[in-house]
Amino acid sequence: MNKWAYASMTWKEVNDAVQARRVILIPLAAIEQHGPHLPIDTDNLIAGHYCDEAAKRRPDLLVSTPCIEYGYNEHNMDFPGTISIRPETLLHYYFDVGESFARQGFDRILYVNAHGGNAQIANLAARMVVTHTPAVAAAINSWELAKEAMVRLRESHSPGGMSHACEYETSVYLHVRPDLVKRNEVVDEYPLGRVDGWHWIDMLDGAPLQFTDIYSRNTRTGVEGAPSLASQEKGREFAETAIRGLIQLAEGFRSMVVHPRKDFRVKQSGGRDSAS
Numbered sequence: 001m002n003k004w005a006y007a008s009m010t011w012k013e014v015n016d017a018v019q020a021r022r023v024i025l026i027p028l029a030a031i032e033q034h035g036p037h038l039p040i041d042t043d044n045l046i047a048g049h050y051c052d053e054a055a056k057r058r059p060d061l062l063v064s065t066p067c068i069e070y071g072y073n074e075h076n077m078d079f080p081g082t083i084s085i086r087p088e089t090l091l092h093y094y095f096d097v098g099e100s101f102a103r104q105g106f107d108r109i110l111y112v113n114a115h116g117g118n119a120q121i122a123n124l125a126a127r128m129v130v131t132h133t134p135a136v137a138a139a140i141n142s143w144e145l146a147k148e149a150m151v152r153l154r155e156s157h158s159p160g161g162m163s164h165a166c167e168y169e170t171s172v173y174l175h176v177r178p179d180l181v182k183r184n185e186v187v188d189e190y191p192l193g194r195v196d197g198w199h200w201i202d203m204l205d206g207a208p209l210q211f212t213d214i215y216s217r218n219t220r221t222g223v224e225g226a227p228s229l230a231s232q233e234k235g236r237e238f239a240e241t242a243i244r245g246l247i248q249l250a251e252g253f254r255s256m257v258v259h260p261r262k263d264f265r266v267k268q269s270g271g272r273d274s275a276s
């Protein structure tokens, strides 16, 4: 039986996983305030749950690897609990992990990110793995995997009801670890758009203006959204949709044809410019 968790494999089992062309899942998260009602590991719980469950169900296709638990969080440092890693450090870290999997022989690497502040960095790291190694890597935000169910079950106002410690994140936490959610501390707080017509805040509806303000300037509780509308049932549906989506995505990613590079330039040069 294939093991689903990378960390529990022996080196011989890693070789078998390479030969079976299993897709590497790297969960990316953050230790960050999530309002008065959710633990600071919320993004870890979500990214880890989606990757672990998907790999448990399809160990022939997937390997779930240890979560990169800290993220880029400078905008949230005014709240207790938050830990922030500099973006340049994180970019190198994400890349080094992805590149190491490529050097082990894996050829499909997926970063599965549960923290908004990591999104651009994950995307860049994946691009660097593509340009620096023979493997291909890509990044997806974990809420994008659950999008169909989020649109279907959403009760909160849009934009604003689903952003941070919100209807979505609180529901998933209630589904996985209800004992750790402080239901009597739940408060709703809708984030303000900061530039009319150009900026608003919502997981399902990205604004054209890219602007992340310091959280403490605009919130009293650290919440952005409507956790009062969260439920265990919604959380189960969000998680199940995301896990099914991740499996389907990985199937397509593994079977994707990757053509050899070709150098169209007149002058050839060596190093990483060589099309081999």
Ligand SMILES: [Zn+2]
Pocket: 034, 042, 043, 114, 115, 164, 165, 169
């Ligand atoms: Zn979160």
